[in-house]
Amino acid sequence: MANESAxxxxxxxGLTGVIxxxxxxxxxxxxxxxxxxxxxxxxxxxxxxxxxxGAAALPSFEDAVGGxxxxxxWVNLDGDGVIAINVSYNVTSITDNxxxxxxxxxxxxxxxxxxxxxxxxxxxxxxxxxxxxxxxLTAGTVRVLTADATGTIEEDALVDVVCFGAQ
Numbered sequence: 001m002a003n004e005s006a007x008x009x010x011x012x013x014g015l016t017g018v019i020x021x022x023x024x025x026x027x028x029x030x031x032x033x034x035x036x037x038x039x040x041x042x043x044x045x046x047x048x049x050x051x052x053x054g055a056a057a058l059p060s061f062e063d064a065v066g067g068x069x070x071x072x073x074w075v076n077l078d079g080d081g082v083i084a085i086n087v088s089y090n091v092t093s094i095t096d097n098x099x100x101x102x103x104x105x106x107x108x109x110x111x112x113x114x115x116x117x118x119x120x121x122x123x124x125x126x127x128x129x130x131x132x133x134x135x136x137l138t139a140g141t142v143r144v145l146t147a148d149a150t151g152t153i154e155e156d157a158l159v160d161v162v163c164f165g166a167q
Contacts, residue, residue, distance in 0.1 A: 023042055023043060025043050027041040027042065027059075029058050041058055041060070042061065045061065048061040071089070073104075073107075073162070074090075075088040075104055079156045079159040083102060086158075090107045091104055091107060097143070098153070099153060100156065101143070101144075102143070103144075105141050106141060110140075110165045113139055115163055115164060118163075119134065119160065119161055119162075120160040121160070144159060146159060
């Protein structure tokens with residue numbers, strides 16, 4: 001037949017085409033080995049990555065390594081006028097203490113007040129260059145102050161805060 005596929009030929013020769021050496025949600029790898037053309041690599045564990053072991057070997061799951069962990073808390077907020085959370089992760093609420101002075105409450109606290117913060121603020125057009133700092137870090141809150149180029153505390157249209165550390 002003109003439209004006959006390789007799969008049709010396999011089924012016609014009595015094979016089902018069903019792979020039976022699988023694990024639920026497992027990763028299959030193709031290649032010729034002593035046992036099969038298709039090998040089940042398995043599922044790995046949370047936090048692991050699939051790593052190549054070269055052209056002649058199956059890949060394997062290994063613990064991810066790197067320079068640290070991902071962000072444990074982040075928020076993008078509208079700090080101008082009535083403040084509001086635009087989008088966030090691991091944030092319970094924000095408090096408008098005063099113009100340019102915000103306290104962010106963290107849903108799952110850090111293990112201590114010794115964590116890293118990264119801030120970014122986009123000033124209103126009339127403010128000019130923005131400066132920003134954190135103040136009074138606790139395991140469960142971070143206070144952010146935004147200011148104009150002269151150091152005067154001012155509201156900023158957009159404030160981003162990202163925190164890294166142990167929880």
